Amino acid sequence: xxxxxxxxxxxxxxxxxxxxxxxxxxxxxxxxxxxxxxxxxxxxxxxxxxxxxxxxxxxxxxxxxxxxxxxxxxxxxxxxxxxxxxxxxxxxxxxxxxxxxxxxxxxxxxxxxxxxxxxxxxxxxxxxxxxxxxxxxxxxxxxxxxxxxxxxxxxxxxxxxxxxxxxxxxxxxxxxxxxxxxxxxxxxxxxxxxxxxxxxxxxxxxxxxxxxxxxxxxxxxxxxxxxxxxxxxxxxxxxxxxxxxxxxxxxxxxx
DNA sequence: ATGCCTCAGCTCCTGAGA
Numbered sequence: 001x002x003x004x005x006x007x008x009x010x011x012x013x014x015x016x017x018x019x020x021x022x023x024x025x026x027x028x029x030x031x032x033x034x035x036x037x038x039x040x041x042x043x044x045x046x047x048x049x050x051x052x053x054x055x056x057x058x059x060x061x062x063x064x065x066x067x068x069x070x071x072x073x074x075x076x077x078x079x080x081x082x083x084x085x086x087x088x089x090x091x092x093x094x095x096x097x098x099x100x101x102x103x104x105x106x107x108x109x110x111x112x113x114x115x116x117x118x119x120x121x122x123x124x125x126x127x128x129x130x131x132x133x134x135x136x137x138x139x140x141x142x143x144x145x146x147x148x149x150x151x152x153x154x155x156x157x158x159x160x161x162x163x164x165x166x167x168x169x170x171x172x173x174x175x176x177x178x179x180x181x182x183x184x185x186x187x188x189x190x191x192x193x194x195x196x197x198x199x200x201x202x203x204x205x206x207x208x209x210x211x212x213x214x215x216x217x218x219x220x221x222x223x224x225x226x227x228x229x230x231x232x233x234x235x236x237x238x239x240x241x242x243x244x245x246x247x248x249x250x251x252x253x254x255x
Numbered sequence: 256a257t258g259c260c261t262c263a264g265c266t267c268c269t270g271a272g273a
Contacts, residue, residue: 009272010262034272036263061263062271107273115271147273166273201273202260213273245261245273 001096001253002027005143005216006237007104007199007246010036011064015043017240019050025234027250028070029095031102033145035064042066059088065144067102069095083125090126092133096255098224099137101130103144108165116165119147123174131181134221139255142183143218145199145246148175150185154214156197166215183219186231186251198233199246207238218251227253 004027008014011032022030030052035042039058047054047068056066057078065088067073073093079085089104103126108119134140148171152158161167179185187196197212206212220228230252238247 013262034262107271109271109273164273199273204259206260215273242261 001029001098001255002250003029003031003100003141003143003218003253004248004250005031005033005102005145005218006248007033007145007216007244009034009244009246011043011066012037012041013242014244015046017237017243019046021237021248022050022052022068025248025250029100030068031091031100031143032066032068033064033102033104035059035066036061037064055091055093057088057091063088063104065089065091065102065104067091067093067095067100069093071096073100080125080129082128083122085122085125089122090129094137097139098253098255099133099140101133101140101142101144103142103146105145105147107147108171110165111163111168111170120170120174123171127174127177127181130178130183134181138221138223140221141218141224141251142178143249143251145215146175146217147215148172149213149215150175150188153194154197156195156211156213166213178219182222184222184225186218186220186228187214187233187249189225189228190231196233198249200238202245216246216249218249220251220253224253227255229254
């Protein structure tokens, strides 16, 4: 089973690239973030023609998440039960016996800002949700755009970005708290190239200079950890014309 | 440079992203 996550920064703009990528990379589940479209605009027919089912949770202008899957997704839950939120950031479903949570974590803007406080509250809500889901679903994958780096190895300029957004101790505390629930960063289960990132700023030729951050993650539960056989970041779509600023991350699990 | 790109929208500027 292959699962992937990709922040596509507008599905309206990127749909052809997503379909091309799925054809070249026929994963079983693809979690998308930043659809930036209302529910009525979601191109379900295009995915169906490509042989994929879809569950989506859109929003006007911002956010929006979807789960694209070969087999139908079941027990679908949108956003975090018990956490009141007017943004569409989380979609959860069971696919082929695996509980899959696709999430678009808040950006946070800057430490001390209202948006940073919202990010902290959202992270607490997400942790409670994941903790509850793990009780009934030992086979669980939490993937998406986390907007948080684990440590300096995920940052192109650790000194310059110290305590900046995506790199603060408060954000990393919450990321470690997710890990402490019994989850594992599938990317670091394997030897990886140094300076591996999943996002590069559109400005200043950041991709060409490899000035990036690793902020898109696939966390797997204790039960799945021994079954993970690979995890890679696919930089190819970032070389497309009009690319997303994020690259897909792909994990393979032998169920 | 409180900017540089990119995208959406009450679109010819602004807010947000990260």
